[in-house]
Amino acid sequence: MSRDHGGGIDAAAARFGGARADWIDLSTGINPVPYPIPDLPARVWRDLPDHAAQEALIAAACRVWQVPEGAAILPVPGLSSIIPRLPLLTQPGNIAIPGPTYNEYAPAFTTHGWQVLTLDPAPHHHGLVIVHPNNPDGRLRAAPPEGPRLRIIDESFCDLVPDRSNIALAAEPKTLVLKSLGKFWGLGGLRLAFAIGDPQLTGRLAETLGPWHISGPAQEIGRAALSDHPWAERTRARLSGDAARLDSLMTRSGARPAGGTDLFRLYSIPNAAALRGRLARHRIWTRVFPWSADLIRLGMPAPADWPRLEAALAV
Numbered sequence: 001m002s003r004d005h006g007g008g009i010d011a012a013a014a015r016f017g018g019a020r021a022d023w024i025d026l027s028t029g030i031n032p033v034p035y036p037i038p039d040l041p042a043r044v045w046r047d048l049p050d051h052a053a054q055e056a057l058i059a060a061a062c063r064v065w066q067v068p069e070g071a072a073i074l075p076v077p078g079l080s081s082i083i084p085r086l087p088l089l090t091q092p093g094n095i096a097i098p099g100p101t102y103n104e105y106a107p108a109f110t111t112h113g114w115q116v117l118t119l120d121p122a123p124h125h126h127g128l129v130i131v132h133p134n135n136p137d138g139r140l141r142a143a144p145p146e147g148p149r150l151r152i153i154d155e156s157f158c159d160l161v162p163d164r165s166n167i168a169l170a171a172e173p174k175t176l177v178l179k180s181l182g183k184f185w186g187l188g189g190l191r192l193a194f195a196i197g198d199p200q201l202t203g204r205l206a207e208t209l210g211p212w213h214i215s216g217p218a219q220e221i222g223r224a225a226l227s228d229h230p231w232a233e234r235t236r237a238r239l240s241g242d243a244a245r246l247d248s249l250m251t252r253s254g255a256r257p258a259g260g261t262d263l264f265r266l267y268s269i270p271n272a273a274a275l276r277g278r279l280a281r282h283r284i285w286t287r288v289f290p291w292s293a294d295l296i297r298l299g300m301p302a303p304a305d306w307p308r309l310e311a312a313l314a315v
Contacts, residue, residue, distance in 0.1 A: 092114045
């Protein structure tokens with residue numbers, strides 16, 4: 001079953017024209033200035049993934065995210081590879097997934113017999129999923145209380161605000177904190193993420209993934225990215241300025257800021273689909289939502305793409 005997501009430039013080009021290379025994709029929350037890929041020796045591409053490289057990757061992740069003692073850390077090939085497995089970690093029941101939010105969690109749990117509760121706060125529940133900061137409105141959530149027999153905290157965008165992370169909860173039972181290199185580091189194609197938390201839960205996930213689920217290149221690139229703290233600090237500063245610039249530009253165009261993070265901004269404007277179509281005719285792809293007629297989300301333009309966005313909004 002297809003669900004609403006960002007991306008889909010091929011389909012946008014088929015509908016509005018132009019070659020794929022002509023398009024600026026602002027429909028995702030991926031950093032448009034990704035971490036620079038280091039040169040890799042030929043053996044990394046030739047050989048099977050190395051145990052020592054895996055341990056070095058895990059050590060870098062533990063340092064940058066300050067993983068607490070007692071929590072286990074499992075590298076995984078992108079969060080989308082484990083979301084369908086999360087409902088199988090414990091017996092089904094009621095699970096609270098306050099929305100609107102990232103739309104892969106609810107179908108994954110309902111497929112495996114869970115009843116999804118979208119109220120916030122939800123009544124009595126056996127599981128809880130929160131996205132922190134939330135996608136698409138960027139809301140930061142308070143640390144969820146202990147109690148459910150499965151507690152999932154998706155922090156895919158939390159590297160923008162590392163001081164607001166709930167990583168300390170990863171040492172508590174029945175809890176997983178999910179991290180990704182796809183957003184802040186701009187490495188969505190690397191397919192590298194981490195499940196951090198209860199060793200029993202990470203152990204069950206590991207059993208489903210096979211022996212070489214993280215490629216050698218992903219091990220090396222991930223370790224380098226997670227170890228480069230000066231790059232991360234410069235990137236946070238740049239993205240903060242870009243978010244303010246985008247807010248100013250969109251406000252002048254009649255949109256009202258409605259939330260977001262420094263990787264994507266959410267705006268309220270009458271007939272958001274019309275604005276999306278107008279930008280698409282300039283080969284700029286944005287995101288609207290099937291559950292709202294007046295919300296549009298834009299990711300951050302790359303440095304060279306700002307003039308095109310400004311010109312398209314000025315028409």
